[in-house]
Amino acid sequence: xxxxxxxxxxxxxxxxxxxxxxxxxxxxxxxxxxxxxxxxxxxxxxxxxxxxxxxxxxxxxxxxxxxxxxxxxxxxxxxxxxxxxxxxxxxxxxxxxxxxxxxxxxxxxxxxxxxxxxxxxxxxxxxxxxxxxxxxxxxxxxxxxxxxxxxxxxxxxxxxxxxxxxxxxxxxxxxxxxxxxxxxxxxxxxxxxxxxxxxxxxxxxxxxxxxxxxxxxxxxxxxxxxxxxxxxxxxxxxxxxxxxxxxxxxxxxxxxxxxxxxxxxxxxxxxxxxxxxxxxxxxxxxxxxxxxxxxxxx
Amino acid sequence: xxxxxxxxxxxxxxxxxxxxxxxxxxxxxxxxxxxxxxxxxxxxxxxxxxxxxxxxxxxxxxxxxxxxxxxxxxxxxxxxxxxxxxxxxxxxxxxxxxxxxxxxxxxxxxxxxxxxxxxxxxxxxxxxxxxxxxxxxxxxxxxxxxxxxxxxxxxxxxxxxxxxxxxxxxxxxxxxxxxxxxxxxxxxxxxxxxxxxxxxxxxxxxxxxxxxxxxxxxxxxxxxxxxxxxxxxxxxxxxxxxxxxxxxxxxxxxxxxxxxxxxxxxxxxxxxxxxxxxxxxxxxxxxxxxxxx
Numbered sequence: 288x289x290x291x292x293x294x295x296x297x298x299x300x301x302x303x304x305x306x307x308x309x310x311x312x313x314x315x316x317x318x319x320x321x322x323x324x325x326x327x328x329x330x331x332x333x334x335x336x337x338x339x340x341x342x343x344x345x346x347x348x349x350x351x352x353x354x355x356x357x358x359x360x361x362x363x364x365x366x367x368x369x370x371x372x373x374x375x376x377x378x379x380x381x382x383x384x385x386x387x388x389x390x391x392x393x394x395x396x397x398x399x400x401x402x403x404x405x406x407x408x409x410x411x412x413x414x415x416x417x418x419x420x421x422x423x424x425x426x427x428x429x430x431x432x433x434x435x436x437x438x439x440x441x442x443x444x445x446x447x448x449x450x451x452x453x454x455x456x457x458x459x460x461x462x463x464x465x466x467x468x469x470x471x472x473x474x475x476x477x478x479x480x481x482x483x484x485x486x487x488x489x490x491x492x493x494x495x496x497x498x499x500x501x502x503x504x505x506x507x508x509x510x511x512x513x514x515x516x517x518x519x520x521x522x523x524x525x526x527x528x529x530x531x532x533x534x535x536x537x538x539x540x541x542x543x544x545x546x547x548x549x550x551x552x553x554x555x556x557x558x559x560x561x562x563x564x565x566x567x568x569x570x571x572x573x574x575x576x577x578x579x580x581x582x583x584x585x
Numbered sequence: 586x587x588x589x590x591x592x593x594x595x596x597x598x599x600x601x602x603x604x605x606x607x608x609x610x611x612x613x614x615x616x617x618x619x620x621x622x623x624x625x626x627x628x629x630x631x632x633x634x635x636x637x638x639x640x641x642x643x644x645x646x647x648x649x650x651x652x653x654x655x656x657x658x659x660x661x662x663x664x665x666x667x668x669x670x671x672x673x674x675x676x677x678x679x680x681x682x683x684x685x686x687x688x689x690x691x692x693x694x695x696x697x698x699x700x701x702x703x704x705x706x707x708x709x710x711x712x713x714x715x716x717x718x719x720x721x722x723x724x725x726x727x728x729x730x731x732x733x734x735x736x737x738x739x740x741x742x743x744x745x746x747x748x749x750x751x752x753x754x755x756x757x758x759x760x761x762x763x764x765x766x767x768x769x770x771x772x773x774x775x776x777x778x779x780x781x782x783x784x785x786x787x788x789x790x791x792x793x794x795x796x797x798x799x800x801x802x803x804x805x806x807x808x809x810x811x812x813x814x815x816x817x818x819x820x821x822x823x824x825x826x827x828x829x830x831x832x833x834x835x836x837x838x839x840x841x842x843x844x845x846x847x848x849x850x851x852x853x854x855x856x857x858x859x860x861x862x863x864x865x866x867x868x869x870x871x872x873x874x875x876x877x878x
Contacts, residue, residue, distance in 0.1 A: 303680060306678075314713070379602070405856060406791035406792075412849040417615060524813065541706070541708065545707060555706070562705075
């Protein structure tokens with residue numbers, strides 16, 4: 288009886304789905320089809336059905352030293368961000384967890400979580416001001432007798448400026464994730480450790496850290512899909528031609544080539560290369576998250 | 586653990602962690618101090634964390650020139666329209682997908698999830714939006730991301746966790762699916778809609794890139810895109826600000842650094858104002874997303 292009623296109204300559910308399906312069809316699936324121009328010589332009149340050139344664009348790309356260096360730059364910056372993006376918040380959460388006053392803990396969380404919500408444009412504006420050669424940080428460095436550092440204009444320093452400022456923006460979020468994982472913990476574990484006379488450090492490394500492990504593994508796995516995202520918003524707003532050698536990453540390269548210089552086909556070839564690798568990484572990371580951490584999003 | 590008495594290590598922790606936390610916000614305080622300082626003091630590097638030779642010149646400059654507030658207006662419209670559209674589409678899509686009895690449910694889910702794994706990327710999307718004639722139209726900022734799939738799935742998982750009895754009671758009373766959604770399910774979605782809605786609001790407010798590529802007329806830039814152009818060429822903009830008597834008086838007390846600082850601060854202010862809500866709901870969202878389907 289009930290079943291029949293549901294069947295009768297099925298069309299209404301499909302009607303509800305229609306707008307969402309249309310939006311995704313147009314703005315996600317048509318661009319996916321548009322990736323075909325990576326194998327074409329794009330011209331505006333023909334659009335996505337421009338003349339076919341096969342692998343020509345890819346051959347051109349892999350002969351460009353400016354392209355191949357973006358891969359190594361991307362991997363260097365992204366992997367360091369990934370590593371520090373786990374180590375720093377885990378350490379910070381472990382230490383915050385040791386604090387006796389939960390009011391101070393909450394206040395500290397509030398301070399470190401702010402940059403997470405600000406856009407990279409605003410963060411870049413702040414960084415450009417304090418990291419300028421005559422900026423606040425360098426005047427502190429020189430006042431204590433150190434040599435000034437060209438944070439944004441030296442190709443040796445630039446990737447580290449990106450890595451560390453990304454940690455600054457993001458570690459508050461990570462800290463809160465790990466602290467949230469710790470709040471549901473069983474206090475009897477600590478009590479029995481106290482009976483055994485365990486020190487604070489022993490408890491931290493033998494009890495708290497292992498309890499965090501599943502969350503750490505999960506966060507690590509879920510960030511795997513970002514290995515080719517070194518952070519377009521951040522780098523685009525802070526880099527300049529003098530640091531292209533170490534600071535130009537895949538996404539900034541695609542933007543300059545594809546949109547600024549209107550080399551749509553070559554730019555899309557880079558984008559396709561990145562999409563395929565990223566999709567594989569994301570799919571693998573979802574399977575790993577399910578298998579290792581029992582986490583499924585759908 | 587909390588019963589132990591305070592040791593030197595506890596004091597050290599409070600100071601050490603506190604120092605790190607303060608270092609994290611000092612750059613913002615410095616920027617604020619710069620925005621309220623006289624240009625001579627700023628150029629001489631005298632400004633630390635308090636304004637030197639306090640002046641409102643940079644803020645007067647922002648108010649005099651209409652650009653900042655026009656851009657802010659565009660951003661506010663975008664946030665309002667964009668978030669409403671996001672919420673409507675997310676609810677409309679999540680509700681049917683939360684029903685196991687839906688025919689082709691699996692196909693629909695795969696259809697949506699694929700877009701989380703794979704995308705056409707920057708250039709084909711840009712070419713499509715241009716071809717649709719959406720350039721210089723606020724729809725170009727809203728339509729391409731009108732259905733945030735990840736948040737929709739979070740919402741779908743939330744709806745699946747609601748007790749089925751409520752819906753069944755509505756069906757027995759003869760309610761159609763649309764009526765059940767609007768009168769039974771929708772009122773229960775409050776906290777989860779607040780979470781995904783806030784998330785989308787922050788996204789719309791912070792997005793500067795689509796404004797940059799889809800608006801060829803700088804008068805149509807949303808605020809973050811306008812701020813982005815300030816990072817690049819505020820110096821030139823200042824030099825061409827005209828030479829009326831009042832503007833010259835303002836310009837004598839400010840420079841590109843103070844003016845930029847003032848506008849960055851004003852651009853961050855709305856986020857700061859909703860920050861308490863963000864903190865509350867984003868932490869909630871962490872647990873919301875892990876509901877198993």
